[in-house]
Amino acid sequence: MATATAGPAFAFSAVTIRGNSSARLSGFDFSYSTIPQLSPFKSSSPHLAFSPRGSSHFVRKNIFQASIDGVDSLGDADNIPTPIVLIDQGSDPSATIVHVSFGDRLGALIDTMKALKDLGLDVAKGTVTTEGSVIETKFFITRLSTGRKVEDPDLLERIRLTIINNLLKYHPESSARLAMGEAFGIQAPVKKLDRDIETHIHVKDAGPKRSLLCVETEDRPGLLLEIVKIMADVNVTMESAEIDTEGLIAKDKFHVSYRGASLNDSLSQVLTNCLRYYLRKSETDEDSY
CATH class of the missing domain: 3.30.70.260 (ACT domain)
Incomplete structure (x- = not known):
């Protein structure tokens, strides 16, 4: 899987990702060999890496962009991939690891990173990888106040709900696959669980x-x-x-x-x-x- 090559650094002033438009990322330095043209749900140049200024790094092994204009058609619910949010509090002694995937539709998740920072968390590092058609973003996060991993169950739940809320906002079609789409999404899940066997x-x-x-x-x-x-x-x-x-x-x-x-x-x-x-x-x- 390709990694970034060194090149000139650029800083962008704001975060705006809309359909096919380009992205401007606040607070990140880019080093690049080529800047790709972003398009919905498609992969582009694998030669890009970026890091939050002054501390951590975020390695992009392939860059993908999602359509997040909030009014996308949901299409056939059977063809929508299953969103997965996994919070691993045990594998790394110094950080809580968060995995997020949504088939081949996952975007750069810059807004999710900002939302995590708003919870008093630091995204220490991260990677975006692909396996087959599945894109997975992995964040290593710590508490800004202590520099240590997250131990508080209440904060772990807030992290989970923050990521799910961002999925519902920027990938509205995910509400057809998420339990919380029932109340907070634009379309309730089509398929329900069998009450007798679900627990x-x-x-x-x-x-x-x-x-x-x-x-x-x-x-x-x-x-x-x-x-x-x-x-x-x-x-x-x-x-x-x-x-x-x-x-x-x-x-x-x-x-x-x-x-x-x-x-x-x-x-x-x-x-x-x-x-x-x-x-x-x-x-x-x-x-x-």
Whole structure:
């Protein structure tokens, strides 16, 4: 996969991405070999890299641009890819890693980066890669106040919702694939989940000092906070999390412990039963949003 070559640096004054128009990016220095012509949903020259002035870097291995004029036709919902937002709090000791993909439609996400900064976060570095027809953007983020990874579940949930809100805003067609498109998008999801099979909860051994909790359920705002609260109610500690939003479904994994040890069978069953009860109760709540 190609990387950028050195060249003259340019600074642009504002962020404007509309349909086929060019992009002006505030607060970023560009080094380039060629500046590509941007067009909706298409790849262009792979020779571009940029970095926020004064600190971190963002490496673009291929550059893509999305149409975000807010009035695009949704087209056939069956042909719209599944949006994926994955927050990995455990893989890097010094940063929280955020993966975002939306098939071949993902844009530069400069507005998403700005929204993360508005939450008091620093985008330490990032990459844009492609695998087949799927474009994935990966951010490494830390708290501006501490320079450390994000630990607060409330802030992790705000990060997730901020990214999803940006997907709904700049890729309005994604609302047909996201659970939150029901309330906040321009079109509710066409396909609904089967209420009888959508929630799956498992607790597995992950060594003598911690267990792995896997939760798969219907996505909704505040889901992470619900799960963490239920853990706290039964005195289970969340050590790290992988928060994976795939369209309508949340597939979350948590490393958990009880007083510095893994969960025994009895506590695992208690936690599973509590989660199942509260999550199913929320699923049947008419005002779940």
